[in-house]
Amino acid sequence: MAVFAPLSSFLFLLQLLGLILSVNVVFFLSFGRQQCYKEIQEGMYGALGKTMEGCNQWPLNPPNFRALMEEYVNLCTDLSRKIMRGIALALGGSPFEFEGVRAGDAFWVLRIIGYPGLSGAKDQKKPENNIGCGAHTDYGLLTLVNQDDDITALEVRNMSGEWISAPPIPGTFVCNIGDMLKIYSNGLYESTLHRVVNSSPKYRVCVAYFYETNFDAAVEPLDICKQRTGETKQFGRAVYGEHLVSKVTTNFVM
Ligand SMILES: O=C(O)CCC(=O)C(=O)O
Numbered sequence: 001m002a003v004f005a006p007l008s009s010f011l012f013l014l015q016l017l018g019l020i021l022s023v024n025v026v027f028f029l030s031f032g033r034q035q036c037y038k039e040i041q042e043g044m045y046g047a048l049g050k051t052m053e054g055c056n057q058w059p060l061n062p063p064n065f066r067a068l069m070e071e072y073v074n075l076c077t078d079l080s081r082k083i084m085r086g087i088a089l090a091l092g093g094s095p096f097e098f099e100g101v102r103a104g105d106a107f108w109v110l111r112i113i114g115y116p117g118l119s120g121a122k123d124q125k126k127p128e129n130n131i132g133c134g135a136h137t138d139y140g141l142l143t144l145v146n147q148d149d150d151i152t153a154l155e156v157r158n159m160s161g162e163w164i165s166a167p168p169i170p171g172t173f174v175c176n177i178g179d180m181l182k183i184y185s186n187g188l189y190e191s192t193l194h195r196v197v198n199s200s201p202k203y204r205v206c207v208a209y210f211y212e213t214n215f216d217a218a219v220e221p222l223d224i225c226k227q228r229t230g231e232t233k234q235f236g237r238a239v240y241g242e243h244l245v246s247k248v249t250t251n252f253v254m
């Protein structure tokens with residue numbers, strides 16, 4: 001997990017999202033979590049894409065919400081592609097390792113999450129706030145986490161197995177490495193286990209953008225990474241769309 005400076009400040013957007021999250025308008029609702037996906041047209045990926053086909057449902061108010069979110073997604077996509085070029089170079093490849101059939105048509109997910117503060121959970125007589133996000137790894141290549149500046153809630157498990165905080169640094173994103181990058185890099189990059197525990201009294205908002213491979217990419221360790229890790233393939237082949245569908249259908253069952 002690493003921290004990167006963003007292209008610009010999105011404070012205004014977070015304020016706007018605070019407003020949106022207080023009313024019941026959703027794309028795909030599960031307790032304060034709203035998400036949209038890069039749209040998959042009918043038949044685009046055959047049986048592989050069937051579960052994910054359809055359009056995002058945008059709220060009509062505020063009227064510029066959709067345009068703002070689409071602009072945000074475009075900026076995050078450009079930034080992520082640039083970061084992936086840097087990572088490709090760092091792995092010893094060409095800057096374009098993650099273009100073409102790998103991530104030239106990168107799938108993406110945008111998730112807007114609201115975590116109630118401790119005071120909101122008091123009436124349930126819970127000693128601590130367990131309305132959060134359980135330990136998991138992200139599925140794709142990279143995640144850009146845009147979190148409230150004044151609440152430390154995101155935790156990461158380090159190599160010694162301890163949970164450590166990833167405190168917000170104003171003006172930056174936390175960047176998670178996802179499962180597909182772990183496979184491509186043959187384990188040189190770890191998809192970091194993380195979770196969210198909001199122990200503050202304040203409602204926390206996070207906007208997480210997930211930069212993925214192509215939906216139908218068949219992901220396996222890159223030769224350049226195998227050479228650096230003793231030629232042994234640590235992971236088998238995984239089709240990103242299958243991995244996503246299996247996570248989505250088991251993680252978000254209502
Ligand atoms: O709320 C956060 O800081 C992270 C959320 C997260 O890990 C996720 O949505 O995958």
Ligand SMILES: [Fe+2]
Binds near residue numbers: 176
């Ligand atoms: Fe995550």
